[in-house]
Amino acid sequence: MNNLQLEKILNEKLSPHLIKDYAPNGLQVEGKGQIKKVVTGVTASQALIDKAVELKADALLVHHGYFWKGEPEPIRGMKGKRIRTLIKNDINLLGYHLPLDIHPELGNNAELARLLEIEVEGGLEGHAQSVAMYGRLKSPLTGSEFAERIQRVLERMPLHISPDNTHKMIETVGWCTGGGQDYIELAAQNGLDAFVSGEISERTTYSAREQDIHYFAAGHHATERYGIKALGEWLAKEHGLDVEFIDIDNPV
Structure with missing residues (x-):
């Protein structure tokens, strides 16, 4: 080609x-x-x-x-x-x-939702090109149970910041792979139970605690491995190219 x-x-x-x-x-x-x-x-x-x-x-x-x-x-x-x-x-x-973050089929957000068993309901910003998404779990989980699911899927333990109500169950989830931590404000405004991103900032801790929302920092690299992998697999399947995904370890 x-x-x-x-x-x-x-x-x-x-x-x-x-x-x-x-x-x-x-x-x-x-x-x-x-x-x-x-x-x-x-x-x-x-x-x-x-x-x-x-x-x-x-x-x-x-x-x-x-x-x-x-x-x-x-x-x-x-x-x-x-x-x-x-x-x-x-x-x-x-x-x-960003085109790979938001693609509804092969994107980082779509792949993370699939892996975490979240049913996608829409864009958190209210339009089709939203960088952040929201959806719903098939059955409610505790914060610890959802953290364990993230660890199992991404092979790394996320940083979990609980709201003041530490026993709050998680059913609705917002997420944005990579450096999307500031979308937690929009997630909280929309009444979601939890928000997941790759990176965390110092201010994110207080947003979670004070706005009654669970927050999970799952790693920038870890949350964005799967879109590019899926894109490569699509290229190989649809266009016959020899494609190989290489994961260079990154703890961030």
Whole structure:
């Protein structure tokens, strides 16, 4: 498959043109024209690039790519080494950020809901492109039971901040993978029992305690492994590419 054809296929699936984002979505670093082997992963770190080189990948497809708004523009230091490695080995880098978070079929939020057995009811912001979602568990759980489910699914214990009413049961849940902790305010305003995100801020603790809502920080990396993995599996199934997901450990 041609590299520009691969970008076109991904753009048609994820519709990045409909979303205002913090980084360019699509082909970020151009490599060889023909694509056979694709490596997928969460972040285009040096470790993931080195693994792509080892596996003789033609393309690296990630959730966290490069050229974020506000970052230093010079290609030097860590950034320079990463990009030099890609160019030297003729590897295409494709990145999809918010389009992959919100995709209703393959997105990070959709995959997390599936794994945590949450029935999706809608976007927390009230529209189809909402970055945060809400839904309902099939049966109510205690805070400890839901934390145990998260640990079993993501293979790491979440940080659980209980509301002042520590015995409050959880039936309705809001969530936003990655750095979506500030959506807890909207979740609380909508009367949800719990909110899950990847990262936590100092202020999040007080929001949970004072607004009668359970909060779970489950890890930025851990909550965003599954969208890019699902996207790669879709590429392999629908377009016959050799796709391999590589999980570079990250405790955050």
